[in-house]
Amino acid sequence: MLEIKNLTKRFGNKTVIDDLSMTVKDNEIMAIVGPSGAGKTMLLRCITGLESANQGTFFWNGNQFDPTNTDQKDTIIGIVFQDYQLFPNLTVMGNITLAPTMVKKLPLDQVKQTARDLLGRLGLDGKEDLYPFQLSGGQKQRVAIVRALAMNPKILCYDEPTSALDPALRDEVAEIILDLKKQKMTQIVVTHDMDFAQNVADEIKRVEQID
Known part of the structure; x- marks a missing residue:
């Protein structure tokens, strides 16, 4: 189980994520949804260690870990980028x-x-x-x-996995995500596509833009 407690991310005087806490249960799929600019991708970047949070703690099965620490023996978080980023x-x-x-x-x-x-x-x-x-x-x-x-990550994260795909391929990605769930993979999906989120997710986490 992944637990995130009191996560805050700021850029200068701008708060993007404010004291957010969430739990992702083992073998389940959480979809993170919200309007453009609400911080969905930034939340994912903090979870995957691509960005450092200003505050907040991360726990995997009760053990605290630092997502930005690339020297950890086990890979806890994996990510599939929106633009794939293949070499x-x-x-x-x-x-x-x-x-x-x-x-x-x-x-x-x-x-x-x-x-x-x-x-x-x-x-x-x-x-x-x-x-x-x-x-x-x-x-x-x-x-x-x-x-x-x-x-071999414990959790697999996706940043807008359907944004560049036509409807048929979107359904294909949904099938892959649901098949990985059958294989006990815990997953987090950031998406603007509410229909897709409702199709694949066990739980939906809504984030709102901070004024």
């Missing part, structure tokens, strides 16, 4: 294996086998040697999900 000069396999081998120092052969298994699960068999420019938007999305899963 254009690396193949699909290269994108997936880079972080596990460089950050976690895992053997390349082990990481490649994990990558192949994950690619198969997400319908990407045979795409290992392609480059991002050779993939469709939906395929890039799935590669980004595989890359995050390869770090």
